[in-house]
Amino acid sequence: MQEWKPQMPYMEQFPVAMAYVPWQRNCNMYENLDEAYKTGTIFPELNKPFTGRRVQS
Secondary structure, eight states: OOOOOOSSGGGGGSOOOOOOOOOOOOOOOOSOHHHHHHHTOSOGGGOOOOOSSOOOO
8 A cells, every 4th residue: 555645745744633613503493394405404594695705793
């Protein structure tokens, strides 16, 4: 088996990343599964359509 070598030599200087993903609360769910399928999620809180600009919180 060949040893893995990065195609870009400078990649070795970067540390491995660690992701933080908070627990999701199951509050509301779509009752209509067709609507959930079209939006891409069963949770209405996660329905964040792409508008091509930054959302103001």
